[in-house]
Amino acid sequence: MAENPIRFGILGCAGIARKVSRAIILRHRQPLHRQSLEIRRRKQLPSLRQDLRKLRRRSRRPRRRRRLRPPPHQPPHPVGVALNVSEFDQILKACEANGVQFMDATMWMHNPRTAKMTEFLSDSQIFGQLKTINSCFTFAANPDFLKNDIRVKSDLDALGALGDAGWYCVRSILWIADFELPKTVTALSDPIFNEVEVFLSCGASLHWEDHKVATFHCSFLSNLTMDVTASGTKGTLHIRDLIIPFEEDKASFTVATESGFDELMTTWVPKPSEHTVTTDLPQEACMVREFSRLVAGIKGNGQSPEKKWPTYSRKTQLILDAVKASIEKGFEPVEIVS
Template identity: 50%
Template sequence: MAEQRQIRFGILGCATVARKLARAISLAPNATISAVGSSTAEKAAAFAAENDCPATAKLYGSYDAVLDDPDVDAVYIALPTSLHVRWAVLAAQKKKHVLVEKPVALNAAELDLILAACESSGVQYMDATSWMHHPRTAKMKEFLSDPLRLGQLKSVHCNVSFSVGETPDVDALGDNAWHSIGAVLLTTDYELPESVTAFRDPEVNEAGVILSCGASLKWKDGRVATFYCSSLADMAMDIFAYGTAGKLRVHDFVTPFPEQSAPSFYTFESYRLIEHGVNSELPQDALMVMEFCNLAGSGSSPEKKWAVVSRKTQLVVDAIMASIHKGFETIEVVY
């Protein structure tokens, strides 16, 4: 098999979250940072210096300049969510592959614009939910899909919280809930719930940003799920899935506590608690970048799986927001 070419990244935005991806790109053998764009060239230069970007990386004081650079194959968009649709669509129109930070968009209508632009231009799309690319997640999926080990899935509970204080730009529903909803959908093989109902009295700051909230999800066959997300509570990254024959428990599914060694998850089968260790040579962020680059550089049609996963996650986020705005009514989820 011919060796795939290295994908050259342009980074749009120098927020804190971009630091992790800059490191991941440097660790991925099929990726390199070719350009950094910020609101000023000085900010781009500071980011490049602080994150050991290659000396060859071009530093721009605008995002347009990154998109116009012929030496950029793909962009990683680390801008505020409200700016994602504009810059992701422009990137796709300029034939750049798109890796965009989550939450991907303010709503499904915006996300559809991004996905349509990527499809029209034939570029790869992926959201930056890195835990989905850890080999542990694939092993969890194997267990969840095994009728002899889990049996019939009956209920799921997920809790994701990171105590960052009442920062106006940290929306627990948009950010932490993206992980929670993604984990719940993983357990159902991405079958959408029939309906969702937001829990009453979410915590909201003076700017109207949701700091903590929760919801229940129901499927037609009786399966149920609940989740809680918060930017105030102490760190939690738990998921519990209960079936008729066994159950699954993970305490660090978003960011494994041991970054590479052997993150574990637990199953309870035939009245026995079983620990499953899963090794990884690279951090999950680098594994995500590797997979994205493999798809972007394959020369074949873009993989649509990640677009479907993003859209289903966004639809559930939108339904929960609608439930909150409509007095915590039950809202039907329609694909």
């Protein structure tokens, strides 16, 4: 271990703390600090040894059908950074004043698959110019969640499905658009609220100066779906498990380039192709690695905090604000001013 170790403190003990704690363990191959161990005891975290053993076993063995399945669990807690941009700006100001690295916990951004997909999207020879994006993140929250989770309380995580599932949709759209902000955002009519006016389901369309269009839909009310499709003038990208990959040690995506048909239009030529990226660390541990790297640079080498990550968070929050504003204005387009 380095002379100047990176120490982690975890505020709060929502379910996601368990996943992040495990990521820290996996990343650093050492026990958590005392305060986090407290969480481990309370939340019955699996041991480091169990985890590593499981990961190694999984990456070695051939895929086979597993018949016995544990009951499904609800998705982790949101990464939403604030309830609006001005709140976020206060947080960011405090971070900047103290030379602290800000980074939200959008874990899939750190999966090696994301870098591979970025390569495809940036290649004008095979993807061309981006034209449209559709992003969808829904999960069917159980009755307990819909009654008690902080994401359905107007005085807690008051953006509901928009601040949670919608955060990931918007981030995926911005990522595909190389973080270029749209010109306007228009909410789709007919969002669903609970009795305290928290979003349970909503959507929007985003429009850029050059006529790029994106749509998204987020909801707590339909079966788990994480579809993202991006079309360019030359290529198409498909992902079905963007936010949490089907498996933690590998993740796939499908691409197509200059797709067409055979002469009688009965067969695709060429067909889309699937690409799989393996990873020795789950995406949340890659996130911890990136965060540790930046913190080490600041603590050890006097570097400044990386501005890319707070900028990504702020742009995402800007769009969420605009969706909310558009709904409040009766689904009128809202201009994005950064």
